[in-house]
Amino acid sequence: xxxxxxxxxxxxxxxxxxxxxxxxxxxxxxxxxxxxxxxxxxxxxxxxxxxxxxxxxxxxxxxxxxxxxxxxxxxxxxxxxxxxxxxxxxxxxxxxxxxxxxxxxxxxxxxxxxxxxxxxxxxxxxxxxxxxxxxxxxxxxxxxxxxxxxxxxxxxxxxxxxxxxxxxxxxxxxxxxxxxxxxxxxxxxxxxxxxxxxxxxxxxxxxxxxxxxxxxxxxxxxxxxxxxxxxxxxxxxxxxxxxxxxxxxxxxxxxxxxxxxxxxxxxxxxxxxxxxxxxxxxxxxxxxxxxxxxxxxxxxxxxxxxxxxxxxxxxxxxxxxxxxxxxxxxxxxxxxxxx
Amino acid sequence: xxxxxxxxxxxxxxxxxxxxxxxxxxxxxxxxxxxxxxxxxxxxxxxxxxxxxxxxxxxxxxxxxxxxxxxxxxxxxxxxxxxxxxxxxxxxxxxxxxxxxxxxxxxxxxxxxxxxxxxxxxxxxxxxxxxxxxxxxxxxxxxxxxxxxxxxxxxxxxxxxxxxxxxxxxxxxxxxxxxxxxxxxxxxxxxxxxxxxxxxxxxxxxxxxxxxxxxxxxxxxxxxxxxxxxxxxxxxxxxxxxxxxxxxxxxxxxxxxxxxxxxxxxxxxxxxxxxxxxxxxxxxxxxxxxxxxxxxxxxxxxxxxxxxxxxxxxxxxxxxxxxxxxxxxxxxxxxxxxx
Numbered sequence: 001x002x003x004x005x006x007x008x009x010x011x012x013x014x015x016x017x018x019x020x021x022x023x024x025x026x027x028x029x030x031x032x033x034x035x036x037x038x039x040x041x042x043x044x045x046x047x048x049x050x051x052x053x054x055x056x057x058x059x060x061x062x063x064x065x066x067x068x069x070x071x072x073x074x075x076x077x078x079x080x081x082x083x084x085x086x087x088x089x090x091x092x093x094x095x096x097x098x099x100x101x102x103x104x105x106x107x108x109x110x111x112x113x114x115x116x117x118x119x120x121x122x123x124x125x126x127x128x129x130x131x132x133x134x135x136x137x138x139x140x141x142x143x144x145x146x147x148x149x150x151x152x153x154x155x156x157x158x159x160x161x162x163x164x165x166x167x168x169x170x171x172x173x174x175x176x177x178x179x180x181x182x183x184x185x186x187x188x189x190x191x192x193x194x195x196x197x198x199x200x201x202x203x204x205x206x207x208x209x210x211x212x213x214x215x216x217x218x219x220x221x222x223x224x225x226x227x228x229x230x231x232x233x234x235x236x237x238x239x240x241x242x243x244x245x246x247x248x249x250x251x252x253x254x255x256x257x258x259x260x261x262x263x264x265x266x267x268x269x270x271x272x273x274x275x276x277x278x279x280x281x282x283x284x285x286x287x288x289x290x291x292x293x294x295x296x297x298x299x300x301x302x303x304x305x306x307x308x309x310x311x312x313x314x315x316x317x318x319x320x321x322x323x324x325x326x327x328x329x330x331x332x333x334x335x336x337x338x339x
Numbered sequence: 340x341x342x343x344x345x346x347x348x349x350x351x352x353x354x355x356x357x358x359x360x361x362x363x364x365x366x367x368x369x370x371x372x373x374x375x376x377x378x379x380x381x382x383x384x385x386x387x388x389x390x391x392x393x394x395x396x397x398x399x400x401x402x403x404x405x406x407x408x409x410x411x412x413x414x415x416x417x418x419x420x421x422x423x424x425x426x427x428x429x430x431x432x433x434x435x436x437x438x439x440x441x442x443x444x445x446x447x448x449x450x451x452x453x454x455x456x457x458x459x460x461x462x463x464x465x466x467x468x469x470x471x472x473x474x475x476x477x478x479x480x481x482x483x484x485x486x487x488x489x490x491x492x493x494x495x496x497x498x499x500x501x502x503x504x505x506x507x508x509x510x511x512x513x514x515x516x517x518x519x520x521x522x523x524x525x526x527x528x529x530x531x532x533x534x535x536x537x538x539x540x541x542x543x544x545x546x547x548x549x550x551x552x553x554x555x556x557x558x559x560x561x562x563x564x565x566x567x568x569x570x571x572x573x574x575x576x577x578x579x580x581x582x583x584x585x586x587x588x589x590x591x592x593x594x595x596x597x598x599x600x601x602x603x604x605x606x607x608x609x610x611x612x613x614x615x616x617x618x619x620x621x622x623x624x625x626x627x628x629x630x631x632x633x634x635x636x637x638x639x640x641x642x643x644x645x646x647x648x649x650x651x652x653x654x655x656x657x658x659x660x661x662x663x664x665x666x667x668x669x670x671x672x673x674x675x676x677x678x
Contacts, residue, residue, distance in 0.1 A: 003468035005419065009443050011469045052660055080344065081529055089428040090654040091448050095532070099665050104348050104529035106456060107448035109430050117445060121460060128467030129342035130350045190420055190443035193434065315429040321391055326438045 004127075007222025009189050009215075016184035016337065017126035020074070020133065020174045022290035023067025025060045027142065027168025030279075030287070033269045038292035039169075040067050046143060046168050054092055057141035057170075061086065062097040064170040064290065065137050072133070072174035079103045079174070080131035083122045085114040086139045086282050087166075088148060093139050103135075111311030112208075112237050113191065114138040115171060115286040116330040119307075120188030122175045123332065127185075133176030140281025142166045149201075149316060163202040164239045164280035167268060171286025173294075183297050187333040189219040193313065195326040201319055205242020205265075205277055208310040211327030212238060213249050215308055219331045220255070227260050231302045234293065235329070236285035236309035237265035239278030264288035285309040303336045343466075346561025348528050348554075355523035355676065356465035359413070359472065359513040361629035362406025364399045366481065366507025369618075369626070372608045377631035378508075379406050385482060385507050393431055396480035396509075400425065401436040403509040403629065404476050411472070411513035418442045418513070419470035422461045424453040425478045425621050426505075427487060432478050442474075450650030451547075451576050452530065453477040454510060454625040455669040458646075459527030461514045462671065466524075472515030477648075479620025481505045488540075488655060502541040503578045503619035506607060510625030512633075522636050526672040528558040532652065534665040540658055544581020544604075544616055547649040550666030551577060552588050554647055555596070558670045566599050570641045573632065574668070575624035575648035576604035578617030603627035624648040642675045 004012045024039040031042030041063060048056040061084065069079060082101060085108040086093040098105040110117040118136035125131040143153060145166040151157050175185060194211040212235050220226065227233060238246055243263040250257045264285045265278035289307055296302040313326040343351045363378040370381030380402060387395040400423065408418060421440060424447040425432040437444040449456040457475035464470040482492060484505040490496050514524060533550040551574050559565065566572060577585055582602040589596045603624045604617035628646055635641040652665040 002419070002465075002471045005469055005471070009419075011464075054656055054660065080341070080348075085446075085448065087429075088654070089656065090426075090450065090652065092654045092657055095652040095665055096657065096662065099532045099534055102531055105449075105532050105667060106460070106529060107424075109424065109446035109448045110444075111429065121445070124463060124467060124469055125350075126341075128463060128469070130344055130463055130467070132341045132344070190445060192441055193438045193444050195438055313429065313434040315427070315431045317393055317428065318431055318435065321393065323435065326434055328444060 009218050010222035011188040013123050013127040013185055015127045016186060017123045017175050018178055018181060019183040020176055020178050020180045021068045021072030022294045023064040023172040024287045024291035025064045025170045026287050030167055030169050030268060033273060035268055035288060035292050038295055039287060053141055053143040057093040057139055057144050058096040061093050061137060061139040061170040062100055064172040065135055068135060068172035068174045072180055074133055074174060076101055076103060079133050079135055081106055081125060082135045083108050083118040084137040085109045087145050110328055110330060111313050112280055112282050113309040113311030113328050113330050114282045116307055116309035116332045119173060119332045120190060120330055123185040123188055126176045133174055135172055135174055137172035138282035138286040139170035140166050140283035142168045145281060159276060160202045161276050162241055164204055164265060164277050165275035166281040167279040167284040169283030169287035171290030173290060181298055182337040184335055184337050185332055186335050187223060189215055189331040191215040191329045193326045193328050195324055197324045199324050201314060204280060204312040205239040206245055207312050207325035208327040209238055209242045209245040209249060212246050212308055212310045212329040215329040215331050217255060227257055230260055230304045230306045233257060233261045233306045235263045237280040238263045238310055239265040241277045297336060305334045307332050307334060348557050349561035350463060350527040352462050352466040352524055354466045355525060356462045356514050357517055358522040359515055359517050359519045360407045360411030361633045362403040362511040363626045363630035364403045364509045365626050368612060369506055369508050369607055372612060374607055374627060374631050377634055378626060392480055392482040396432040396478055396483050397435040400432050400476060400478040400509040401439055403511040404474055407474060407511035407513045411519055413472055413513060415440055415442060418472050418474055420445055420464060421474045422447050422457040423476040424448045426484050449667055449669060450652050451619055451621050452648040452650030452667050452669050453621045455646055455648035455671045458512060458671045459529060459669055462524040462527055465515045472513055474511055474513055476511035477621035477625040478509035479505050479622035481507045484620060498615060499541045500615050501580055503543055503604060503616050504614035505620040506618045506623040508622030508626035510629030512629060520637055521676040523674055523676050524671055525674050526562060528554055528670040530554040530668045532665045532667050534663055536663045538663050540653060543619060543651040544578040545584055546651050546664040547666040548577055548581045548584040548588060551585050551647055551649045551668040554668040554670050556592060556594060566596055569599055569643045569645045572596060572600045572645045574602045576619040577602045577649055578604040580616045636675055644673045646671050646673060
């Protein structure tokens with residue numbers, strides 16, 4: 001048996017790779033939301049001084065990576081790898097941001113689950129002694145995602161109440177050896193694809209909730225933990241509708257998540273911000289974790305967090321060909337080390 | 340210092356994860372090429388009985404994964420993770436093939452370097468004791484890539500002599516504990532992005548050759564090896580033009596690759612097959628390694644191979660916005676264990 005594997009799907013990080021620093025950058029709308037003050041940088045305008053939305057997203061990701069490296073007290077040449085991804089075709093934002101660093105690059109894709117996929121694989125590299133410090137990062141941008149996945153912004157098309165708003169945001173985490181903070185990645189649970197058969201691209205919360213539940217319940221079973229072990233079980237971007245579905249489905253399995261669960265997509269916007277079911281996009285859980293959650297953990301208000309970024313693995317082509325939306329969710333346990 | 344890291348960019352797999360089995364599936368054209376008899380399955384028609392090219396590619400990848408698991412003597416529930424990717428937007432082929440397996444899924448993207456990225460990260464999971472057996476796999480399909488990246492096939496547009504032909508093919512490798520074969524993954528060198536500033540999407544070999552050289556020379560420096568340590572230094576899909584550029588650039592650095600280097604893109608088609616500079620696509624190095632190279636190693640004709648899949652990290656949007664093509668290359672050393 002693999003010595004660092006627990007149960008069926010959970011990786012055990014016995015060397016406790018530390019989170020040494022984070023960086024978060026968000027757009028104007030996100031800056032005006034309830035989490036606005038917790039991000040490192042709020043853009044004055046979402047084009048970030050660039051000629052195209054795609055270049056703005058790439059710059060936003062680069063800035064988050066730079067901030068995380070600075071805050072970790074490291075220099076670029078001390079970073080052994082950047083693990084990163086985004087929603088754009090061929091990971092355009094991640095690629096063009098990584099081009100600015102003379103650092104080995106590993107492209108990761110799990111739709112909006114990309115942040116925890118990157119954190120898990122980054123923790124594996126650090127925990128296994130394959131790297132001293134790595135960057136795990138992800139981004140999304142409302143204006144790049146809308147025109148790629150849906151319609152040109154200029155159409156001003158109506159959005160159904162179940163739709164989610166792609167977060168303009170990026171988040172980056174430096175994982176490795178050191179004691180800048182007491183926060184460690186202790187476990188990673190790699191998710192399976194779960195496809196509930198939903199074909200409506202405006203019901204992404206419903207498409208992802210069963211995958212989130214599968215990963216959460218597998219993680220708890222693999223680790224022998226109950227939900228109340230954690231101070232917070234935080235899903236990525238199920239939104240209001242998907243979160244309710246998750247809690248309901250969990251309850252049917254005898255798993256009570258109601259008191260301990262929250263969702264980054266629910267947290268990031270106010271009801272008045274017209275985001276309907278909530279936020280989505282790789283940058284949603286990336287920026288909320290790198291911003292608000294990280295601060296709460298560093299300041300001791302949260303000690304044990306299970307972060308489960310959730311991904312809807314659809315493409316415009318798969319939707320046009322009538323395929324349903326496969327869901328996936330990867331979980332990483334972050335715990336404050338008791339000194 | 341990280342104990343399993345050698346030099347600046349190379350990971351050391353001291354527990355020598357074994358390659359337990361491979362699977363390769365290719366299209367008609369590839370079946371008629373010089374490597375035709377070395378693949379496990381040659382399609383009778385490239386739609387593979389499916390209604391769309393995308394579904395055909397996904398099925399082709401699924402079949403390669405299934406073949407590799409069977410040949411490794413394993414069952415699906417013994418596989419801890421599938422690491423896989425392809426060229427389609429949002430990794431459509433990898434996602435929809437992984438949906439058929441009840442196995443944790445990690446989406447990988449490095450354009451045509453995806454196969455070695457998956458093999459490196461798969462080797463890390465197996466070597467580090469995070470998994471017993473993993474699948475590393477990749478695919479591409481001429482007809483899905485052409486219509487996504489270039490023009491509809493029905494246009495019958497002319498191709499310049501420097502262009503490459505996207506391979507219709509998939510390859511899969513099972514990595515883990517066991518002694519089905521004597522082949523081990525011993526080192527992985529994660530590549531940096533190197534962008535020589537080329538903007539012509541029909542010069543992909545030229546765009547990728549500097550990245551290939553950077554990874555090869557870094558690997559040799561990190562390991563203290565010279566090129567003749569290897570029986571074969573095999574790049575992914577530089578094609579004829581890119582291969583010549585690689586050998587020339589290496590020679591200028593005092594590195595002689597001429598006798599030991601070959602390229603999967605050069606090997607896969609005959610001159611008569613109208614593929615111009617050669618083959619490309621994630622499936623090129625994936626199917627050549629899983630087919631021909633694997634057989635040569637199992638039968639003892641090759642003992643030490645450095646496989647460097649090469650990726651051109653362009654997107655249609657980055658090209659339209661005038662950006663150049665970033666190159667990347669990841670290397671994995673595969674060696675026959677001396678008994």
